[in-house]
Amino acid sequence: MIYNERLLFHTVTVPHNPPLRRRQSIDQPPIMRIVLLGKRVSENSRVGNFILGRAAFDSEAPPNFVERVVGRLKDRHVMVINSPQLLQQHLSLQHIVQTVKECLSLSDPGPHVIILLLKHDQCSTEDQECVEKVLHSFSERVYQHIMVITTQEPTETNEILQKIIQKCANRHFSLQRSSSHDDLLQMFEDIVQMNDGRHLVCAKFEASQYFTMKQQATAKFSEDMKLNLVMCGSDATLKSSISERILQQTERRSEVELHGRQINMVELPALFNTRLSEEEVMRQTLRCVSRCHPGVHVFLIIIPEAPLTDEEKAEMEEIQRIFSSRINKHIMILIIQNSEHQTAELNEETKTIIESFGGRHNFFGSTTQVCTLMEKIEQILEENRGGLFSTETFLEAQMKKLLKFEEMKKTDSPETHFLSKGNDHKVN
Structure with missing residues (x-):
């Protein structure tokens, strides 16, 4: 679903036309x-x-x-x-x-x-x-x-x-x-x-472990810490089937033990071309991240091996636009292979899109071992030193967009601002 930028911020943080920011005093937290x-x-x-x-x-x-x-x-x-x-x-x-x-x-x-x-x-x-x-x-x-x-x-x-x-x-x-x-x-x-x-x-x-997780996030990822994964993509059926396979469950559960780690798997609803209202989609997106306390370690974006459809490309663009480019270091593109003769070849367009998300990808076919995927996820954790994409990270990105949008409005004449209403979704 394509968001109007103003409605996006109205839904999440601030209304369309907020007052000019004033200097915060010590007794007024942001x-x-x-x-x-x-x-x-x-x-x-x-x-x-x-x-x-x-x-x-x-x-x-x-x-x-x-x-x-x-x-x-x-x-x-x-x-x-x-x-x-x-x-x-x-x-x-x-x-x-x-x-x-x-x-x-x-x-x-x-x-x-x-x-x-x-x-x-x-x-x-x-x-x-x-x-x-x-x-x-x-x-x-x-x-x-x-x-x-x-x-x-x-x-x-x-x-x-x-x-x-x-x-x-x-x-x-x-x-x-x-x-x-x-x-x-x-x-x-x-x-x-x-x-x-x-x-x-x-x-x-x-002093409890529950509240020292944030400090541990800057250190090496602990073996006994919960691993929060978010499954993304436009195909709900495909996301569910891959989640079931990763969790190695015939009956779906949100948390299981896998390779010595406790896994918390959350599925992000499709964001593009849905019948849900903008407010409901954003609410579900925030809830998805909130369910991954203290934050998301890896977003798994599911795409097919075949050339991407316009809907699949729009879904990926929507994910990056809503979460901002700060999501890139937490993304793994999972390329689903269904053919009997599986290869590691991708068309140039798909390669370009994957590179725009940080370049991390992994082929996932019928014979692929889950442990292989886990090794790739471990590499991301090591690269990020256990860093997380938290709700605060998400909100900070939205506030940055809003401030940029407000600065742009100050330079626009009323006529230009009126004519640009239909292009609000292009603001990054």
Whole structure:
């Protein structure tokens, strides 16, 4: 699918016509990172969508799925990390700690605001104990960054809820149909300013392996570290069949052990010529990268041995345009051979396209051993010193595009800008 550049940025980071950037003070971080905690997917999705002003979160998403979406609240860049089940009472301490780690990792280096999504008629003593257990899992200083959001008008005062709100320095926002984004943003800004722009520091997790992965990424790739692979291409059936073969599974699973490594395989939906909306395609793209914590090690782009069709070439161009050229050092082109007489010869056009993606490629036929492919992937890891393509890398690339686009607009006359609308997709 071909994106309009303005809609691309509207969907991911900022609206079409953002205000001129102003100098950031020490108490105003470039992106405000918000963690949203609740009990139910539908409620969390509603609040998250209100914050971002669009349908960013799916009300039918899996309840145990922690998701991160970036957008804007008024004139402010915000990142919302949504954990829709962490305040449920039945969760074990181990489950809570692991989910808190994931929330903190997705908000790296830490959240500025943590939201408790609670209800007047569903707040008991057990809920209070659950809230305190969850918050203590973050940090002893968590209450400096906490606020409460409720989504219903109370029929009567709930003393337990009032105690929680008081402990959160009486920071409470009641979300109703007439609620104002300005009021909510001001509450967020007040929390950030009170903390001098500093995010929540969770020292208890800093020494854990979960949070040292980022440091390990600059060192040699560890044998016991999860290997995150993303399967790309225009043919969904072909991607699935190759994924199954790599994972050596007759019944598909997302994570398996392969050659001594834990493999996390994620399939990227086709980006070109799809029936999905631009917003949904971008949402799935971000989700794909987010599912590869702490980042993607290798993107496998599937192409046939035969000359590429226009659709296949457009898909590859779309991948590179959306992710930027920074993806190239993480790409392996996987050339699928179906003929009985397999050769290593490629036509000149295919060679040129492969070179534009960094030149790494591997033939993959019916007799090819998976271990051969793994050796090639190991070489990429060595070349990159374990480096990753993370969600932050993706967002930085989008921001760079946006700034370049805004600079171009400043030099354009209104007539030129109007006539160039149809060519926005050419901006790199």
